[in-house]
Amino acid sequence: MDPTTLLGIILGFALIVNGIGFDKIGNFINVPSMVIVIGGALSATLSSYPLGILKDIPKHFAVLVRGKRYDIPKLVEQLVDLGTIARQSGLLALEDKAAEIKDPFFKQSVLMIVDANDPDKVRLVLERELDNMMVRHDQAAGLYEKAASYAPSFGMIGTLIGLINMLKGMNMDAGGSSSIGSDMSVALITTFYGCILANVIFNPIAKKLRIRQDEEELYCSTIIEGIIAIQAGENPKYLREHLLASIKQSQQQKILEKAETGDSQGKEQEDK
Numbered sequence: 001m002d003p004t005t006l007l008g009i010i011l012g013f014a015l016i017v018n019g020i021g022f023d024k025i026g027n028f029i030n031v032p033s034m035v036i037v038i039g040g041a042l043s044a045t046l047s048s049y050p051l052g053i054l055k056d057i058p059k060h061f062a063v064l065v066r067g068k069r070y071d072i073p074k075l076v077e078q079l080v081d082l083g084t085i086a087r088q089s090g091l092l093a094l095e096d097k098a099a100e101i102k103d104p105f106f107k108q109s110v111l112m113i114v115d116a117n118d119p120d121k122v123r124l125v126l127e128r129e130l131d132n133m134m135v136r137h138d139q140a141a142g143l144y145e146k147a148a149s150y151a152p153s154f155g156m157i158g159t160l161i162g163l164i165n166m167l168k169g170m171n172m173d174a175g176g177s178s179s180i181g182s183d184m185s186v187a188l189i190t191t192f193y194g195c196i197l198a199n200v201i202f203n204p205i206a207k208k209l210r211i212r213q214d215e216e217e218l219y220c221s222t223i224i225e226g227i228i229a230i231q232a233g234e235n236p237k238y239l240r241e242h243l244l245a246s247i248k249q250s251q252q253q254k255i256l257e258k259a260e261t262g263d264s265q266g267k268e269q270e271d272k
Contacts (some may be wrong), residue, residue: 003210005064012200026049029187031160038191045147053139060140063212064205070219073255076243079226082110083236091231105129109223113231130220134213141209148202155194156219162187218246
């Protein structure tokens, strides 16, 4: 579980409330302003996206709270194991291993080389599948980015409504000017709500979804490169070094040292 998004939102609201002061928090509560900003932003977002994307919103929140799903070093070791089996027993031997793989994209990739498809065709199909996947994820993150752009706009609309009502109701002869301060504060609250909605809620959610999208893209790209290398009969040691290029060098070094130690121990046992 990754609680950072929820914690960040809660912390953001807590800092804002602390800056306002608990004794003055009532000055910043105005129900009509909330309706204009929240209702307006949600209605504009609703009209901008089809139902097929909107119904996936619960899945988006599941992605936000889910811990890091894609373990690249673990994936690389799986691909190296598959490469070793393929070099020893042939690509058909991977069919049983494919049945044990839970990830649909990974499983599909292994089965494609088991079926002896042309390498160019395998890459084309998998890259097209990845592109389509990224388009769907881009639409998900774009939904919250769009909502973040709508919220301040409706905040400004609410401010204009408040200013128009304030000026319309002014009566200098009857002392109407004495209410300018309170009327102006109510008008500005909608802009305040729009900024909070955009920068404390919608933009952070969009950014986290972008990060998760990048993680999945790297994971799937690693699978594609690994599968093509396995089909070409690449040496497992080269395969490991090639696929680990996408992670930090310090982490690469640890994994390679661990792999070399394991290989040395395996050779010693074979000699005995």
